Amino acid sequence: MPNANAEVEAHKQAAAERALELVRPGTIVGLGTGSTARYFIDGLIQRVQAGLSVRAVVTSLETRRQAEAGGIEVVEQLDGSLDLAVDGADEIDPAINCLKGRGGALLREKIVATASRRFVLVADESKLVGRLGRGPVPIEVLPFLWQATSHAIESLGGRPELRIVAGRPFRTDNQNLILDTNFGTVDLALGLALHAIPGVLEHGLFFGIARAAIVAGASGTRILGELG
Ligand code: 5RP
Numbered sequence: 318m319p320n321a322n323a324e325v326e327a328h329k330q331a332a333a334e335r336a337l338e339l340v341r342p343g344t345i346v347g348l349g350t351g352s353t354a355r356y357f358i359d360g361l362i363q364r365v366q367a368g369l370s371v372r373a374v375v376t377s378l379e380t381r382r383q384a385e386a387g388g389i390e391v392v393e394q395l396d397g398s399l400d401l402a403v404d405g406a407d408e409i410d411p412a413i414n415c416l417k418g419r420g421g422a423l424l425r426e427k428i429v430a431t432a433s434r435r436f437v438l439v440a441d442e443s444k445l446v447g448r449l450g451r452g453p454v455p456i457e458v459l460p461f462l463w464q465a466t467s468h469a470i471e472s473l474g475g476r477p478e479l480r481i482v483a484g485r486p487f488r489t490d491n492q493n494l495i496l497d498t499n500f501g502t503v504d505l506a507l508g509l510a511l512h513a514i515p516g517v518l519e520h521g522l523f524f525g526i527a528r529a530a531i532v533a534g535a536s537g538t539r540i541l542g543e544l545g
Contacts, residue, residue, distance in 0.1 A: 455498075
């Protein structure tokens, strides 16, 4: 029987390789975070080492390390918008809305995604869902009085759980906390209501931001939306 993990990794890599075809020389590319984004960055490093001229903005310290170690110049300032940003997702619905943030980079990921003319998701087919909300919504909150913020999230019908890693509260690259929150159903209105809570810095619901998703599976690679 084929190794299921190896197959999933091959699918992630296939999606990332298709996304590499979208990179235009001389542009600034937004680099996502996570295992699928890592394949895209690996491929971009190979192209840069072969002479492609691109610079990048990064969505996490982990991505910065990978990009810089491979020779990609990382910029911190952006004058105008990005041509392209490529990132993974935890869930993708048929309208290319997505849920992100299992890696804890959602705040920077959303800034980069919304600053891009083309925000393209790369994923293996296990990420496709009929409706977002299969898993919890990661919510980045300020540590200051985070329990009060958590109560406000509960009043919206959520069940927030402080993300713990290695026995300690997980800290994002911005030194904030994550509340992984189950809601029965999620929608655009919920996303707006979360933004109205003081102490909520960002949430992992990306409605209407991605232009396309490249999804790879056992039957090949398909495109949802428009890549151009
Ligand atoms: C990190 C993210 C990731 O893009 C998302 O969790 C998908 O990761 P992977 O490609 O490893 O499944 O949102 O904050």
